[in-house]
Amino acid sequence: MKRNDFSWMIGGVQGSGVDTSANIFARAAAAGGLSVYGKREYYSNIKGEHSYFQVRVSRTLVRSHVDTVDMLATFEEETIFRHALEVRSDGAIVYNPDQDGTRLADIPTIESPVRVRLNEALTKSGLSADVKGVLELARRGGVHVYAVPYDQLLKKVGDEFGETSLSALQRMLNVMAVAASFALLSYDEELVKNALRKQFRSKPKVAEMNAGAVGVAYGFIREKYNGGFGFKLEPVKTDEVRLFVRGQSTVAMAKELAGCRLQTYYPITPASDESEYLEAHGVIELDGPTAQENPQVAEAATMKQKGSIAVVQSEDEIAAVTMAIGGGIAGVRSSTSTSGPGFSLMAEGLGYAGINEVPVVVTLYSRGGPSTGLPTRHEQGDLRFALHAGHGEFPRLILASGDLDEAFYDTVRAFNYAERYQTPVIHIVDKALANSDATMPKFDVGKVKIDRGLFLRGPLKGIENGEFRRYQQAAGGISPRPPVGTKGAVYWLTGDEHNELGHITEDPTIRDAMMEKRMGKIDTADSEIPMSERVNFFGPEDADITIVSWGSTKGAILDAMEWLKEDGIKVSFLQIRLINPFPTQYAGDVLSKSKKVVGVEMNYSAQLIGILRERTCIPVDQLVVKYNGRPMSCEEVYNAVKLIAQGKAPKRVVLKAGA
Amino acid sequence: MHNDWCPGCGDFGILNAVQMALAEMNVDPSSTVVVSGVGCSSKAPHFIKTYGVHTLHGRTLPFATGIKLANPNLEVVAEGGDGDGMGIGAGHFVNSGRRNVDMLYIVHDNEVYGLTKGQAAPTMKLGMKTKSLPLPNINQGINPIMLALASGYTFIARGYSYDVRHLKDLIIKGIRHKGFAFLDVLQPCPTYNDIQTKEYWAGEGNLDANGHQQPRTYKLEETGYDGVVHGGAADEVQEKFQQAVLKSFEFGDHTPIGVIYQNEFIPTYEERLVGRAPTYLSNPPASQEISKPDGTPLANIDKLLEELRVT
Numbered sequence: 001m002k003r004n005d006f007s008w009m010i011g012g013v014q015g016s017g018v019d020t021s022a023n024i025f026a027r028a029a030a031a032g033g034l035s036v037y038g039k040r041e042y043y044s045n046i047k048g049e050h051s052y053f054q055v056r057v058s059r060t061l062v063r064s065h066v067d068t069v070d071m072l073a074t075f076e077e078e079t080i081f082r083h084a085l086e087v088r089s090d091g092a093i094v095y096n097p098d099q100d101g102t103r104l105a106d107i108p109t110i111e112s113p114v115r116v117r118l119n120e121a122l123t124k125s126g127l128s129a130d131v132k133g134v135l136e137l138a139r140r141g142g143v144h145v146y147a148v149p150y151d152q153l154l155k156k157v158g159d160e161f162g163e164t165s166l167s168a169l170q171r172m173l174n175v176m177a178v179a180a181s182f183a184l185l186s187y188d189e190e191l192v193k194n195a196l197r198k199q200f201r202s203k204p205k206v207a208e209m210n211a212g213a214v215g216v217a218y219g220f221i222r223e224k225y226n227g228g229f230g231f232k233l234e235p236v237k238t239d240e241v242r243l244f245v246r247g248q249s250t251v252a253m254a255k256e257l258a259g260c261r262l263q264t265y266y267p268i269t270p271a272s273d274e275s276e277y278l279e280a281h282g283v284i285e286l287d288g289p290t291a292q293e294n295p296q297v298a299e300a301a302t303m304k305q306k307g308s309i310a311v312v313q314s315e316d317e318i319a320a321v322t323m324a325i326g327g328g329i330a331g332v333r334s335s336t337s338t339s340g341p342g343f344s345l346m347a348e349g350l351g352y353a354g355i356n357e358v359p360v361v362v363t364l365y366s367r368g369g370p371s372t373g374l375p376t377r378h379e380q381g382d383l384r385f386a387l388h389a390g391h392g393e394f395p396r397l398i399l400a401s402g403d404l405d406e407a408f409y410d411t412v413r414a415f416n417y418a419e420r421y422q423t424p425v426i427h428i429v430d431k432a433l434a435n436s437d438a439t440m441p442k443f444d445v446g447k448v449k450i451d452r453g454l455f456l457r458g459p460l461k462g463i464e465n466g467e468f469r470r471y472q473q474a475a476g477g478i479s480p481r482p483p484v485g486t487k488g489a490v491y492w493l494t495g496d497e498h499n500e501l502g503h504i505t506e507d508p509t510i511r512d513a514m515m516e517k518r519m520g521k522i523d524t525a526d527s528e529i530p531m532s533e534r535v536n537f538f539g540p541e542d543a544d545i546t547i548v549s550w551g552s553t554k555g556a557i558l559d560a561m562e563w564l565k566e567d568g569i570k571v572s573f574l575q576i577r578l579i580n581p582f583p584t585q586y587a588g589d590v591l592s593k594s595k596k597v598v599g600v601e602m603n604y605s606a607q608l609i610g611i612l613r614e615r616t617c618i619p620v621d622q623l624v625v626k627y628n629g630r631p632m633s634c635e636e637v638y639n640a641v642k643l644i645a646q647g648k649a650p651k652r653v654v655l656k657a658g659a
Numbered sequence: 660m661h662n663d664w665c666p667g668c669g670d671f672g673i674l675n676a677v678q679m680a681l682a683e684m685n686v687d688p689s690s691t692v693v694v695s696g697v698g699c700s701s702k703a704p705h706f707i708k709t710y711g712v713h714t715l716h717g718r719t720l721p722f723a724t725g726i727k728l729a730n731p732n733l734e735v736v737a738e739g740g741d742g743d744g745m746g747i748g749a750g751h752f753v754n755s756g757r758r759n760v761d762m763l764y765i766v767h768d769n770e771v772y773g774l775t776k777g778q779a780a781p782t783m784k785l786g787m788k789t790k791s792l793p794l795p796n797i798n799q800g801i802n803p804i805m806l807a808l809a810s811g812y813t814f815i816a817r818g819y820s821y822d823v824r825h826l827k828d829l830i831i832k833g834i835r836h837k838g839f840a841f842l843d844v845l846q847p848c849p850t851y852n853d854i855q856t857k858e859y860w861a862g863e864g865n866l867d868a869n870g871h872q873q874p875r876t877y878k879l880e881e882t883g884y885d886g887v888v889h890g891g892a893a894d895e896v897q898e899k900f901q902q903a904v905l906k907s908f909e910f911g912d913h914t915p916i917g918v919i920y921q922n923e924f925i926p927t928y929e930e931r932l933v934g935r936a937p938t939y940l941s942n943p944p945a946s947q948e949i950s951k952p953d954g955t956p957l958a959n960i961d962k963l964l965e966e967l968r969v970t
Contacts, residue, residue: 027969030969030970031969031970033970238970240970241968241970242968242969242970243964243967243968243969244967244968244969245967249967253960253963253964256958256960256963257956257958257960258949258956259947259949259950259956259957259958261729261944261947261949262725262728262729262944264725279935281963282935282936283936283937283938284958284959285958285959285960285961285962286957286958286959287955287956287957287958287959305938305941305942306936306938306942307938307942307947307949307957307958308935308936308938308939308942308944308947309936309944310728310729310932310936310939310944312724312728314721314754315750315751315753315754316750318718318721318751319718319720319721319724319750319751319754320721322714322715322718322721322722322725323721323722323724323725323728324725325722325725326712326721326722326723326724326725326726326727326728326729327725327726327728327729327944328725329712329722329725329726329729330725330726330729330730330733330944330945331729331730331945332729332730332944332945332947333949334725334729348715348718349715349718352714352715352718412956439969442964442968443964445956445960445961445964448955448956449950449953449954449955449956450949450950450954450955450956451954452950466688466689466708467708483730483945484692484710484712484726484730484733485689485690485692485710485730485732485733485945486689487687487689487690488689489689490688490689490708490709490710490711491710491711492704492705492710492711492712492713493711493712493713493714494705494711494712494713495697495713495714495715496713502711503660503705504660504702504705504713
């Protein structure tokens with residue numbers, strides 16, 4: 001094995017437990033101290049279409065997926081047809097020998113382009129268009145094929161545990177495939193069994209039977225293949241407390257920590273899982289302040305109670321965003337989560353929050369567009385739209401997280417910015433992050449601070465005429481903000497231009513003052529937010545190539561940089577995290593000193609690079625873009641940058657990998 | 660802010676009734692929020708001295724819902740036109756019935772879009788031609804009462820903007836109702852609707868057998884009609900629902916005003932949220948402290964993190 005990591009793939013019919021098997025594989029590997037990165041690909045379909053999960057494990061940190069498959073675990077034929085030829089030479093395939101005779105023509109869910117390509121390859125090699133033929137083709141390419149008679153083994157498990165129901169046994173097929181994989185890798189059997197016990201902790205009987213299935217699979221591999229596979233996966237000793245997390249739940253947990261107490265949503269892939277997590281965990285445990293810290297609050301009986309988040313599934317995204325803004329008007333940290341099509345509907349709401357200076361957070365899980373686009377696939381195509389959504393001009397902050405760790409802390413920051421600058425904040429988290437799993441050190445909750453800006457708790461006293469000047473001119477454009485419902489005064493909000501009380505006006509002088517007040521808040525944010533929250537810079541300052549990118553390409557770029565370093569190519573990487581206000585000065589300084597600037601983005605038109613040029617007037621030398629819906633792999637970035645370094649790449653490199 | 664409605668506008672009657680109702684109930688202005696959409700009637704919050712939230716066209720109800728769910732201790736009154744509620748906001752109207760959040764929604768129903776100069780609104784009947792229309796209305800009119808019934812509203816009433824005292828009483832009933840109250844208010848638009856005028860509702864041309872002018876509205880309570888569900892049994896609910904459906908067809912020369920249907924046996928959305936988080940009402944979102952004075956979050960997510968722990 002050239003590299004220090006191992007890439008395992010499992011596929012199957014959607015709804016048949018592919019996710020669960022990948023989760024068990026990843027957890028078992030993670031429990032052994034290995035670093036894990038998992039990526040899920042699926043169709044916009046409930047049951048029947050093909051989905052697959054790729055898990056990359058390593059003794060050292062991994063942050064991205066690779067295109068290479070070292071081992072393919074299958075329990076049905078479609079996965080073999082689709083992925084067998086992706087397995088690298090000297091890699092392995094685990095399969096059910098009962099399926100040898102299944103013909104390519106028997107699988108209706110394989111699209112004709114895939115079918116035609118595969119048929120051609122098989123015919124050229126003089127092989128039959130069935131499982132046997134495909135596996136033979138893989139074998140000729142140096143792949144080891146391991147036949148595991150699942151049905152026989154499951155029957156053995158059934159005999160051991162007194163389980164006669166065929167369907168109950170069949171449900172363990174995927175576990176068999178996982179166990180056989182680990183057995184071939186000579187991985188610690190107990191770690192696998194424990195991962196299953198954790199997975200099925202609410203059903204101890206099922207857990208034990210599954211653990212039993214692991215034992216049977218290990219026994220079979222030991223006997224038949226004598227440990228078999230050349231690659232040994234060894235646990236690593238670690239004292240670090242690590243989590244195994246997924247995108248949407250990471251953001252959801254951070255929202256609870258950040259004090260978000262109203263979340264609205266309309267169901268949409270890939271955003272809904274976040275809201276569902278919040279629904280399932282709607283009761284919030286609290287750390288009460290001590291009487292010394294805050295006697296007033298500690299006294300209040302409410303502190304003895306638990307907190308909660310109200311989660312509302314709305315009739316559409318217009319309602320979702322306007323309800324969330326309603327929450328902001330009432331002084332509650334509120335947010336909504338959506339994807340591109342839903343975000344399109346939210347545009348009018350953003351403008352309302354903008355002109356009324358209401359804090360609201362929109363978590364935007366971008367996916368392949370336009371229109372319905374590629375509903376379950378990845379793209380970074382919404383950056384320009386997020387920056388400009390809505391008519392007229394109003395301030396907004398845009399944050400884009402590069403990995404799950406950033407997504408956690410950025411979620412809290414989004415709420416802090418929203419309240420501090422009293423305006424909408426769009427937090428872009430994309431499909432690749434939402435549907436990736438990764439091991440990472442436990443989030444440091446102690447690092448998190450809540451900043452509510454000029455939020456004002458009442459009651460208000462001595463207010464002239466009982467009418468509070470909510471939009472009074474103030475330094476930096478930011479006025480004190482008592483929520484609607486604060487005792488002692490009233491004020492108004494309106495989507496029309498308004499005076500300091502919030503009443504409608506068309507007066508040109510007031511209009512100017514209010515526009516300048518609102519738009520000035522972006523300058524205030526620009527001057528206040530530290531650069532450490534806005535950009536990351538990796539690599540040497542004297543690099544030959546400087547990559548500029550944003551969002552989830554971060555992992556693939558950082559992993560590729562390690563390989564490029566081994567090849568003697570010096571690469572640095574400027575990651576823009578706060579898109580608005582744009583870190584113009586910083587980016588300008590870095591890029592004006594760079595020898596060669598390469599923009600890397602998961603969209604057609606290199607949207608960030610356009611913004612970069614608009615703000616800094618610095619052109620970018622070369623582009624690496626991708627828009628086929630599949631996230632960039634580490635190899636793709638590596639290969640593209642290497643070609644650029646060698647002067648062999650076109651000005652615009654379009655990446656194509658992914659199934 | 661000065662009022663810029665046309666002289667004689669039905670909005671004045673509704674505004675007066677709202678102000679009288681709030682005064683009679685002795686509400687705290689700073690615990691009360693009037694939420695509106697866009698249109699002539701939606702300027703109303705600016706003329707009422709409570710918190711006023713003048714929102715987007717058609718979005719009255721989701722904004723009001725967000726405010727109320729964030730702070731269920733507030734008295735929330737939503738107001739808007741029939742175009743706002745039944746046209747651009749129709750989806751929100753229907754789905755608000757499903758939720759049954761505890762608030763009142765007053766629809767100013769004058770059958771025209773006033774602020775854009777008199778186009779046909781969703782409640783205008785097919786073939787009607789006001790002076791503002793170049794040709795008769797090409798669409799059928801929505802039956803707002805039946806739409807509210809079908810959507811699950813638990814209080815459905817109709818008022819008339821120039822019977823201010825009666826309307827004021829309906830507003831008070833709507834505010835006191837436990838659940839979502841819908842109040843459809845018949846309202847002349849003296850500038851664009853020259854058919855359903857003040858005189859029309861007063862009975863101009865509507866003569867009985869003796870040649871006496873008969874008002875086109877009548878009060879349900881004066882006929883012995885009782886729209887209120889008292890016991891909550893399924894057959895009673897069905898009976899009240901059915902009589903309300905029949906009343907919803909009466910429109911024009913003999914139009915009922917008053918409480919058409921009321922059922923307080925349906926749990927409010929707030930009560931349903933308590934079913935999910937028991938402290939939702941005793942410690943609602945707007946009352947929850949989220950951080951210590953130094954900014955340290957109060958939420959403790961250790962258990963959530965522990966679930967994800969692998970080493």
